[in-house]
Amino acid sequence: MSELRKDPVINRWVIIATERGKRPHNFASVEEQQETGVCPFDEGNEFMTPGEICGVRNPHTLANEKGWQIRVVPNKYPALRVEGSLEREGVGMFDKVSGIGAHEVVIETPFHHDPFHHRPIDRIADLMKIYHCRINDLYRDERLLYVLVFKNLGTRAGASLPHEHSQIIATPIIPKRVSEEIIGSLEYFNYKSRCVFCDVIREEKRFGSRVVYENASFISICPFASRFPFELWLLPKRHMAGYTMMTQQETVELAECLSMTMKKLAGALGDPQYNWMIHSEPNPAMQRSPWPDLHAHYHWHFEIIPKLTRIAGFEWGTGIYINPTPPEEAAGFLREVETE
Amino acid sequence: MESKKLLVVDDDVNQGLLYEQELSDEGYEVDVANSGEQAIEMVKEKEYDLVILDIGMPYMDGLETLGKMLSMDNRLPVILNTAYPSYKDNFMSWAADAYVVKSSDLTELKEKIRESLAKRGA
Numbered sequence: 001m002s003e004l005r006k007d008p009v010i011n012r013w014v015i016i017a018t019e020r021g022k023r024p025h026n027f028a029s030v031e032e033q034q035e036t037g038v039c040p041f042d043e044g045n046e047f048m049t050p051g052e053i054c055g056v057r058n059p060h061t062l063a064n065e066k067g068w069q070i071r072v073v074p075n076k077y078p079a080l081r082v083e084g085s086l087e088r089e090g091v092g093m094f095d096k097v098s099g100i101g102a103h104e105v106v107i108e109t110p111f112h113h114d115p116f117h118h119r120p121i122d123r124i125a126d127l128m129k130i131y132h133c134r135i136n137d138l139y140r141d142e143r144l145l146y147v148l149v150f151k152n153l154g155t156r157a158g159a160s161l162p163h164e165h166s167q168i169i170a171t172p173i174i175p176k177r178v179s180e181e182i183i184g185s186l187e188y189f190n191y192k193s194r195c196v197f198c199d200v201i202r203e204e205k206r207f208g209s210r211v212v213y214e215n216a217s218f219i220s221i222c223p224f225a226s227r228f229p230f231e232l233w234l235l236p237k238r239h240m241a242g243y244t245m246m247t248q249q250e251t252v253e254l255a256e257c258l259s260m261t262m263k264k265l266a267g268a269l270g271d272p273q274y275n276w277m278i279h280s281e282p283n284p285a286m287q288r289s290p291w292p293d294l295h296a297h298y299h300w301h302f303e304i305i306p307k308l309t310r311i312a313g314f315e316w317g318t319g320i321y322i323n324p325t326p327p328e329e330a331a332g333f334l335r336e337v338e339t340e
Numbered sequence: 341m342e343s344k345k346l347l348v349v350d351d352d353v354n355q356g357l358l359y360e361q362e363l364s365d366e367g368y369e370v371d372v373a374n375s376g377e378q379a380i381e382m383v384k385e386k387e388y389d390l391v392i393l394d395i396g397m398p399y400m401d402g403l404e405t406l407g408k409m410l411s412m413d414n415r416l417p418v419i420l421n422t423a424y425p426s427y428k429d430n431f432m433s434w435a436a437d438a439y440v441v442k443s444s445d446l447t448e449l450k451e452k453i454r455e456s457l458a459k460r461g462a
Contacts, residue, residue: 037408038406038411040434160429160431161430
């Protein structure tokens with residue numbers, strides 16, 4: 001027998017295999033990303049990218065030259081652009097908004113092969129600080145209602161180069177996935193006067209079976225209604241709606257928790273391809289926010305999705321996901337992985 | 341002044357001939373390769389000022405060809421010239437100087453060739 005489980009935030013149903021689930025070695029290994037010969041993200045090829053927006057650089061080095069640890073550059077061929085005016089238009093019953101926004105690429109490392117889970121904590125903390133800096137900067141533009149930070153690793157996850165990078169896209173609308181979470185958290189708050197994510201953290205700590213790792217400020221779990229095998233959420237223990245509300249100390253602890261979680265994932269699944277994304281608050285400077293109490297009921301978090309299965313007709317047709325590995329088993333495998 | 345040497349890479353023979361004729365009329369010395377493999381051999385044999393590279397080609401596509409060419413000389417100017425804008429999503433396309441979507445009007449391509457040659461001081 002399998003069972004249906006409901007996500008407590010957005011009320012999405014998933015089907016979880018409750019018999020002995022698929023174990024890590026049951027997932028077929030995926031094709032290696034093809035090497036390209038030359039990589040525009042490698043150190044020494046700075047001239048191949050648009051000019052640097054910001055970065056982490058060695059002392060006495062110049063922008064767009066060698067000597068960096070992290071570079072943020074605009075996408076050479078962006079999906080959305082900052083230039084132009086924001087026009088909202090109705091065409092009959094249909095709505096359109098001009099393609100205002102921003103699309104940036106965070107080149108996480110100067111090295112072509114430098115897996116995230118091999119990097120020291122301080123370099124991961126630098127990356128987390130860069131995200132913080134870019135979100136703050138993009139939210140100074142009131143036209144941009146939402147900033148999504150995400151990462152694709154591997155061809156199956158949508159990456160075109162093996163050189164590790166993340167992306168930042170700012171949009172003039174609030175994406176549906178995010179508004180569903182905000183609305184779900186508001187409904188829960190209206191009913192119970194508590195943050196649903198804080199309650200999830202409390203329950204997961206009480207049960208323990210879905211907890212993968214935790215430190216003083218962060219916890220990583222395989223969520224109760226995981227859509228995908230080995231899906232992970234990483235949440236701050238302190239209630240905060242926005243990623244940029246973290247203190248310096250919390251940023252370092254985020255880096256440590258993320259590092260340990262990714263080490264465990266790599267150890268269990270053998271360097272899987274994955275997507276991650278940060279779900280955080282919309283632009284706090286937004287005029288006429290539909291959620292004036294958002295800071296009370298929303299709670300930012302990371303979602304990490306290893307690419308082990310494919311989305312097919314049933315999932316597209318119903319929005320119900322079938323997960324062949326119960327999250328309790330996935331978390332168990334991940335907890336057992338020794339990280340040093 | 342010596343004319344600039346261009347290599348046009350396109351698996352469509354007729355398209356290659358069209359580019360050869362149009363660009364020769366602009367005063368360039370033009371060679372044509374009909375595959376990525378042939379283009380790489382030609383770049384090894386002769387020094388080109390600029391390469392105009394199709395992407396959708398059998399066996400070795402344009403992005404793979406681009407990587408192999410630039411691994412021999414990462415300063416070689418290359419213009420990607422393709423019928424499909426979707427390859428812009430592939431970050432490997434950043435390694436090229438420019439990306440031109442094919443059109444029967446070659447004005448944009450000619451403009452990008454001039455810009456690229458001027459930028460590289462060729």
